[in-house]
Amino acid sequence: MTTIDTRPDTALSDDDSRDSAVVSFFVGLGAWVVTTDHKRIGRMYLGVGMLGVVAVSVLGFVLGLERADDSGTILESNALLQTFQSYRVSLVFAAVLPLALGLSIAVAPLQLGARSIAFPRVALTGFYSWLGGLGLTMGALAANGGIGGGDEDAVDLFLAGHGLMIVGLLASAGCVATSVLTTRAPGMTMRRVPVFAWSALIGALGMLLVLPIVFGVIILLFLDHRYAQLNFGGAEGIAAWIGWVFTVPAVAVFAIPAIGVAAELAPVVFKARQPMRGVMFAGIALVGVTALAAATQQFVQAVTIDTTGQEFLEGAVPMLIFTGLPLLGMLIVMGLGALAAKDGEGRPSLNAAFVFAFFGLGMIFVGLLGNFVMSITDLELIGTTFEEGATLYVVYGAALCVLGGVAFWAPKLWGRTLSDKAVMPLALLGLLGTILAALPLYVAGFLDQTGGIPANDADVAAILSLDGVDGGAIWSTLSLIGHGLVALTIVAFVGLMLKTFTGSGDEADENPYGGQTIEWSTPSPAPAHNYEHVPTVASATPQFDLTHEGSQS
Amino acid sequence: MNTGQLALPPAAPPAPRRQLLIGTALACVAGTMLVGGMLSVWVLLRERVVDAGGRFPIDYVIPEVTTNVMLITIWSLCLFAQWAVYSGGRGDRAHTALALGVSGLLAVAFINAQAFVFVGMGVAIRDDYYGALFYGVIGTMSALVIAGLVFTTVAAFRALGGRLRDTEVLSAHALYWYFAATAYSAVWLVVYVTK
Numbered sequence: 001m002t003t004i005d006t007r008p009d010t011a012l013s014d015d016d017s018r019d020s021a022v023v024s025f026f027v028g029l030g031a032w033v034v035t036t037d038h039k040r041i042g043r044m045y046l047g048v049g050m051l052g053v054v055a056v057s058v059l060g061f062v063l064g065l066e067r068a069d070d071s072g073t074i075l076e077s078n079a080l081l082q083t084f085q086s087y088r089v090s091l092v093f094a095a096v097l098p099l100a101l102g103l104s105i106a107v108a109p110l111q112l113g114a115r116s117i118a119f120p121r122v123a124l125t126g127f128y129s130w131l132g133g134l135g136l137t138m139g140a141l142a143a144n145g146g147i148g149g150g151d152e153d154a155v156d157l158f159l160a161g162h163g164l165m166i167v168g169l170l171a172s173a174g175c176v177a178t179s180v181l182t183t184r185a186p187g188m189t190m191r192r193v194p195v196f197a198w199s200a201l202i203g204a205l206g207m208l209l210v211l212p213i214v215f216g217v218i219i220l221l222f223l224d225h226r227y228a229q230l231n232f233g234g235a236e237g238i239a240a241w242i243g244w245v246f247t248v249p250a251v252a253v254f255a256i257p258a259i260g261v262a263a264e265l266a267p268v269v270f271k272a273r274q275p276m277r278g279v280m281f282a283g284i285a286l287v288g289v290t291a292l293a294a295a296t297q298q299f300v301q302a303v304t305i306d307t308t309g310q311e312f313l314e315g316a317v318p319m320l321i322f323t324g325l326p327l328l329g330m331l332i333v334m335g336l337g338a339l340a341a342k343d344g345e346g347r348p349s350l351n352a353a354f355v356f357a358f359f360g361l362g363m364i365f366v367g368l369l370g371n372f373v374m375s376i377t378d379l380e381l382i383g384t385t386f387e388e389g390a391t392l393y394v395v396y397g398a399a400l401c402v403l404g405g406v407a408f409w410a411p412k413l414w415g416r417t418l419s420d421k422a423v424m425p426l427a428l429l430g431l432l433g434t435i436l437a438a439l440p441l442y443v444a445g446f447l448d449q450t451g452g453i454p455a456n457d458a459d460v461a462a463i464l465s466l467d468g469v470d471g472g473a474i475w476s477t478l479s480l481i482g483h484g485l486v487a488l489t490i491v492a493f494v495g496l497m498l499k500t501f502t503g504s505g506d507e508a509d510e511n512p513y514g515g516q517t518i519e520w521s522t523p524s525p526a527p528a529h530n531y532e533h534v535p536t537v538a539s540a541t542p543q544f545d546l547t548h549e550g551s552q553s
Numbered sequence: 554m555n556t557g558q559l560a561l562p563p564a565a566p567p568a569p570r571r572q573l574l575i576g577t578a579l580a581c582v583a584g585t586m587l588v589g590g591m592l593s594v595w596v597l598l599r600e601r602v603v604d605a606g607g608r609f610p611i612d613y614v615i616p617e618v619t620t621n622v623m624l625i626t627i628w629s630l631c632l633f634a635q636w637a638v639y640s641g642g643r644g645d646r647a648h649t650a651l652a653l654g655v656s657g658l659l660a661v662a663f664i665n666a667q668a669f670v671f672v673g674m675g676v677a678i679r680d681d682y683y684g685a686l687f688y689g690v691i692g693t694m695s696a697l698v699i700a701g702l703v704f705t706t707v708a709a710f711r712a713l714g715g716r717l718r719d720t721e722v723l724s725a726h727a728l729y730w731y732f733a734a735t736a737y738s739a740v741w742l743v744v745y746v747t748k
Contacts (some may be wrong), residue, residue, distance in 0.1 A: 118572050170583055178576040205582075210581045213590035219693060220594055224685035227678045231598055231685055 020536070034124075037528050038117035039413055041124050042106025045098045045172075046406060048131060050490055052094030053399050057487035059087040060437060061390075064480025066465055068473045069077035078144075080460045081216040083322040085146040086138065087403030088246045090455050092254065093165050094134055096395045099402040100257040101169065101207075103199035104176045107409050110519040112192040113185025113537065115529040118178035122171050129168025135429075136161030147243075148236040155235045159222045160491045166215045177204035184517060186536040191281075194276065194517040194540070196405070197547055199260020199284045206253035206291040214245050246453055248371040249391045250294035252326060255364055256287055256392050258401035259333060262354075262361035265408060268515055269354045270344030273541055280336045281392045287368075293322035310536040315377070323372045337361075351513060352423035356404030358381060359431040363397025363438075370442060383452050386445025403493055408515075411508030415525035416500035423496060430489040436482025440475035447472070516544035570721065577725035581732035584697060588736045591690050592743045598686060599748075606660045610748060616673045620745040623666045627698075627734045630659040634727040636703075641712060643670045648721070653709040656730070660702040667695050687744070694740050701733050 032040055063083060065074050075083055109117045119121050140146060140161055145154025175368040180193065180201040193201075202344040221241055224232045232241055244250055263284065267274040276279060341348070370390030374381045381387070404427075407418045445451065449469045466472030520543045522531050539545050602609045633656045640648035671691070678684035708726040711719070 119576060174576060174579050174583070177579050178572060181575050182572045192604045205579075207582045208579055209586055216587045216591040216595060216689075216693070220591060220685060220689040223678065223689050230680070266660070348720050447557035 009507060015370075016237055019260045036116070036120035036124060038109050038120060038123065039106050039526065040122060041117070041120070041127055041172075042102045042104070043413060045102025045130075046126055047102075047107060048134075048401070049095060049098030049102055049402075049406055052090055052098060053396075054487050054490050056087060056090045056095050056395070057433075057437075057483040059083060059090065060153070060483035061480045061487065064476050064483060067466065067476035068480065068542070077457070079114045080464070081148055081457060082141045082144065082146050083456055084454050084463070085553050086141050088311060089141070089146075091391060091395050092251055092410070093130075093137070093162075096251060096254045096258075096398045097169055097207075098130070099399055100203055101172055102252055102316075103261070103402050103405045103409075104203060104257045105172060106413060107198045107405065107519070108176055108181050108200040109183060109528055110409075110522070110530055111517050111535050112179060112183055113188060113518050113531060114179060114183035115531060115534065116183075117175050118183055119175045123175040123526050124167040126173075126175070129171065130165050131168070133161045133164030133166070133168060134166060134168055136228045146235075147238040147453065148459075149458075152235070155238075156222060156226050159218050159225065159238070163215060163218050163222070166211045166218070170211055170215075173204040173207040173211075176207065178199050185276060185537050187395060188518075191278065192537060192540040194264060195277070195280060195284070196260040196264040198281050200257045201258075201286045202285055203254065203256035204456035205255060206288050208290045210245070210250055210253055210294045213244055217241050235512070236455040239453050241456030243453045244294065246391075248374075248394055248446045249290040249323065249326065249366060251391055252290040252364070252368055252371065253288065253294055253392045255398035255401075256284065258360060258405075259287060259330070259364060261401045261405040261408070262357040263333050263337060265354045265357050266403065266419075267340040267541075268513060269350060270348045271346060272340045272343040273516075273544060274336065276336055277345055277540060280330060281458030283329045283332030283336065286332065287326045289322065289325040289329070290368075293326075306344040319372075319375050323368075323375050325373050327365075327368050330368055334361065334365065338407065348385055349514060351408075352420045352427055353404045353408035353513070355427040356407060356430065357401045357423055358404075359427055359434075360397045360400030360402075360404060363393050363400060363434050363439075365397075367391070367438075368391030379446075380448070381445050383450065384445035385441040385451035386448045388451045389438045389445060392441065393434065396430075396434040396437060398533065399486075400427070400434065400491070403427075403430070403490075406493075406497070408513060409519075410497075410500070411512055412519055412522070412525035412526045414501060415508055416498060417506045418496055419506075419513055423493070426489050426492050426496075429485055429492075430438060433487075435481045437479050438482065438487060440478040440482075444469060447475075490501030511543060514544075516541040518542050525544065531532070567591045572605050573721050574725045577728050581728065584736065585598060588690075588739060590698075592739055594687055595690060595743055597696065598682070602682065610676075610687075613674050613676055613683070615669055615745050615748065617745065618674070619666050619670055620741060623663055623670075624741050626659050626663050627668065627730075627737050630656050630663070630669075631727065631730045631734050633659065634723075634730040637708070637712070638727050640722060641720045643696065646712065648710045650709065653705055653712060653726075656726075657702060657705045657709065660698055660705060663698050664695060664702070667691065667698070689746060692739060694737060697736060701729055704729055709725055732746065 027128060031043070035041060045304055062074055066080065105117060109115075136157055138161075140149070140154045140158035142211070143154040144151040145156075145158040147158075148156065149155045168237065180197050184193065190537070221232050221238055225234060225238075263274075263280060330385060366389045369475075370386065370393060373379065374386055374390060406413075407423055410416060441451070447469045449466065449472055452459070452463070454460045454463055466476070469475075508524040510522070510524055512524075513520075517540075518535055519526070519530075521535055535542070576742050599609045633652045637649050637652035637656065640652055674687075676684050676687050678688055708722050711722055716722075
């Protein structure tokens with residue numbers, strides 16, 4: 001006979017309870033390491049991505065100090081090249097990409113009514129591949145590798161690390177795109193897909209279009225650098241071939257899910273159905289046109305005004321397509337968000353998540369505007385700090401949007417709400433930090449301060465030099481203060497998050513913010529398989545319909 | 554006795570249909586961008602060399618018969634992969650296994666021919682500008698075919714294991730080979746024909 005009676009409780013000694021705590025820690029850690037729960041995989045991406053933003057802002061702070069202080073006392077001169085590259089690589093591969101992809105992985109399947117992400121083991125493998133590649137890349141930079149690096153093996157390692165990161169990101173992006181295309185709940189047609197899930201799809205497709213090109217070039221660069229060093233300019237030539245992935249417009253492709261966060265939150269806050277959802281989808285997709293600009297490397301069009309107008313037309317048409325259409329997409333997203341505000345019922349339920357996302361969207365818009373302006377060659381902004389400013393606007397703007405997304409979906413991810421009172425000031429701090437970090441670089445760009453991705457020590461010296469730049473030290477000082485504020489924002493946000501992980505903070509009910517999509521019908525936190533019973537969807541805003549009688553969209 | 558502890562959690566629902574097919578299609582899109590990007594670099598560097606008065610490639614003799622046969626081989630492979638889809642849909646285990654077997658055999662033949670081209674041309678990677686490009690592009694193409702061979706093996710095991718009616722794997726497998734054949738056609742044109 002089998003009995004399953006439990007043993008009587010006995011008081012545990014201190015040693016026993018310590019041992020059991022250690023055991024449960026390792027069991028819990030093991031569960032995370034091999035998890036196939038998309039929410040955990042997404043959170044791991046987000047966690048490392050947040051650390052990445054902190055690292056970026058600290059590096060930006062240190063480099064700003066170097067710029068502002070021409071005595072150069074902060075870093076040794078032979079470490080400056082690698083420090084610059086750590087900063088530029090981290091902006092993309094340690095910050096914007098993991099943040100946007102992490103939120104997509106954590107939230108999109110929930111929004112679709114799926115019990116799991118498509119190919120969860122592939123998504124997890126992608127995470128480890130990316131993380132390993134990031135470690136190798138940073139290790140290579142520390143060992144005098146990277147673009148223009150002095151150690152040949154470390155340069156090869158730098159390229160291999162990038163390859164590994166890209167393979168991982170592609171694997172995870174493929175899982176997100178497949179999920180949106182195949183795992184939607186019954187009744188959820190593509191027109192009924194939540195706006196954030198749509199932006200996750202567009203962002204993932206953008207990655208699938210852009211990153212393989214970088215990967216292919218890296219294969220060629222690796223072979224050439226390791227064996228021949230004839231075709232691609234050796235270590236210093238790497239920037240000319242793959243430098244475009246570290247700047248706008250490529251960076252904007254990776255930020256598309258962040259734009260989706262703001263678009264998703266506006267109707268929730270203003271308690272309205274999103275008007276013209278199809279147009280909103282088209283707007284987000286138009287931002288994805290930057291993938292074409294990145295893939296074809298059509299960054300700079302010679303838009304010059306001549307007497308016949310011929311040269312102007314030849315430059316203006318591709319410029320309008322590659323940099324104008326994404327800007328138009330952003331305008332559509334913002335305009336329709338404003339329209340939702342106009343249609344709203346009663347007082348808007350403003351929350352910290354929306355404030356974060358709203359500010360972030362504005363910053364991304366300013367970055368894309370900078371990308372548009374930069375392509376007017378007569379302004380001579382190419383090769384100045386203006387490009388770095390545009391990239392910073394997009395990356396930090398995307399980070400703000402993602403923080404908003406994390407705050408909004410925190411109830412579904414770990415069952416707690418973040419205090420609006422505590423988080424709201426951080427949004428303001430993040431906005432201030434982003435503007436201070438990036439706007440001075442725009443101004444310095446107009447004053448011809450040299451920028452770009454350095455490929456050798458001479459480039460570094462040119463970037464650090466403030467000769468002939470009026471008030472150069474002031475702009476650099478303002479920028480470094482901005483980086484510091486962004487770092488402070490992220491650290492404080494992570495601190496608040498960790499506080500709620502330990503059980504403090506309000507336990508969330510199913511739908512604390514009045515969310516409109518089906519993820520708000522499942523308990524908070526969402527169970528491992530997301531839904532006990534997958535709901536059938538009859539509109540784009542099923543939870544909104546429950547509280548508002550009338551026509552369904 | 555706590556009978557609640559005996560209850561099992563509900564079984565995970567079956568995977569959504571066509572997930573593998575869509576995933577494969579997306580992988581093919583990424584693969585197209587990969588090969589397209591590498592060939593673009595090839596064309597760009599070739600243009601630079603030719604404009605500077607050089608010859609591209611330098612003195613290598615390309616075994617054109619072999620490379621043409623490789624093209625025929627990979628498109629024939631698609632035919633057999635499609636035959637596997639057709640047979641699988643009808644529950645015809647013997648024909649499915651035969652089609653997948655021939656697909657695998659043709660993939661091995663392709664790799665063998667590629668190795669012959671490598672050895673026959675004897676391109677030196679260290680000695681000139683052509684080496685890294687050649688090994689980069691052709692090596693990537695070979696890796697794509699090896700990945701296809703692995704896919705064929707997995708599809709064959711599933712078919713032999715009795716999961717014939719689940720034709721999604723076979724369809725995804727066929728789609729992959731169509732992509733590989735198209736990619737090789739582009740490589741063949743750029744690397745072996747226009748050189």
